[in-house]
Amino acid sequence: MNPSAGVPRITIAEAERYTGQSVRIAGWLYNLRKSGKIAFPLLRDGTGIIQCVAVKSALPEETFNAIRNLTQESSIIVSGKIRAEQRAPGGFEMDLEDIEVVQRVPEEHPYPITPKEHGIEFLMDHRHLWLRSRRQHAILKVRHEVIKAIRNFFDSNGFTLVDTPIFTPAACEGTTTLFEVDYFEDEKVYLTQSGQLYNEAAAMALGKVYCFGPTFRAEKSKTRRHLTEFWMVEPEMAYATLEDVKNLAEALVVFVVGRVLENRRQELEVLERDIAKLERIQAPFPRISYGQAIDILKSKGSEIEWGADFGNTDETILTEDQQRPLMVDRFPAGIKAFYFEPDSEHPEVVLGVDVLAPEGYGEIIGGGQRIHNLDLLVERLKAHNLPPEAFDWYLDLRRYGTVPHGGFGMGVERCVAWICGLEHVRETIGFPRMLYRTRP
RNA sequence: UCCUCAGUAGCUCAAUGGUAGAGCAUUCGGCUGUUAACCGAAGGGUUGUAGGUUCGAGUCCUACCUGAGGAGCCA
Secondary structure, three states, rough: OOOOOOEEOOHHHHHHEEEEEEEEEEEEEEEEEOOOEEEEEEOHHHHHHHHEEEEEEHHHHHHHHHHHHHOOEEEEEEEEEEEEEEOOOOEEEEEEEEEEEEEEEOOOOOOOOOOOOOOOHHHHOOOOHHOOHHHHHHHHEEEHHHHHHHHHHOOOOOEOOOOOOEOOOOOOOOOOOOOOOOOOOOEEEEOOOOOHHHHHHHHHHHOEEEEEEEEOOOOOOOOOOOOEEEEEEEEEEEEOOOHHHHHHHHHHHHHHHHHHHHHOOOHHOOOOHHHHHHOOOOOOOEEEEEEHHHHHHOOOOOOOOOOOOOOHHHHHHOOOOOOOOOOEEEEEEEOOOOEOOOOOOOOOOOEEEEEEEOOOOOOEEEEEEEOOOOOOOOOOHHHHOOHHHHHHHHHOOOOOOOOOOOEEEEEEEHHHHHHHHHOOHHHHOOOOOOEEEEOO
């Protein structure tokens, strides 16, 4: 009979509430410090880390030896009494009374990720184990909070979730390279790069909608800001103008950052994020036009000319002295997708907006107002060398009760990388898919 | 796709063209309050691959492979 069988099982996050009580905790050995007659196993269980104390004189010899001989990441269930302790990290520790070793990691194959430094190649090869580290744990918790906040924001602001297809015929926008997939006999489909076109149809049915799912880009981008598979949330609103889109994007970013500050402060501290910088993320965000951005870039020494898209260094220059995200709108038609509504006062620019995160994190949001006039849309399709017959259903939306409408897409990984203050988006998702990495 | 850099013990890194080393990890021994614990000892290597230069190559040259950073493209 296990003497601790009747003891309540708790998580480390709840430990403080059980001070003075005997409990059981199931987890993994994070680290073990030991001397001849006392040992300090650190246990993690996914909710936190707690230090246990095993004293030789207080335990059966068999139990003490089992603890002393534990290896890193062995799965164990411990029981003992929770006690406040100044010397323990976190302020609480468990006086160990009994231990059940679920699996002892054999020393012939010790846990590869030691408490010392590792290179990125090694860590990425061991991503399935790396997730157990304190830092990766914190990032995934923040990611979850960001996603939860996004859904809360839209759900409580009158939006309906309408999932859009992953398999799509041909190009959505005709710009980026897509992943091609065999679809039964003789047919090719492509992995989605955006749900926007479908969202436009859904918005005409439900008013305000959003889709939230994975997005695929077959671009051979090899930078700290790119994944081949990433998550994007895309709201779309009927009867909306560029101004409405900008206000929505601003409100979303403020809300998401606020939620992370409210619920994930501890994780931000693990990540050593400068929290003061996040606390400054309040409306209103600075708003400039593309033309003003070009003037600023030129005044700061950039070679850029009107009509060109921003490079990464341009984005950095624009945001380097910004404390809040920067909104840039009214881009030349030539550098944006076919569906952007032209500015009625300046037809050479379109009503698109990009939101650039501070601290050099680049574009986290892109969107704008869509063309609602049928003839203009057909004209733009032709100008972009896209076959109008491939967009028959999309053009229908302009035949049956067309209205001004718009929306945007926000990249979750870039957003999480910015909020967490990470060097690279590859750490913001459980198992990143990149140009030269699809395992594990 | 292009440019740059790197590849040495399980991991992180040293080594003037001249006997391949250290810390961590692992094993053994010591230690009753440790904080990436500490102290002592041991085992652990076809220096990414294939050629070449040289009396002699981890080091120099060529090609290739793998990875990283950046550019372009994009969220």
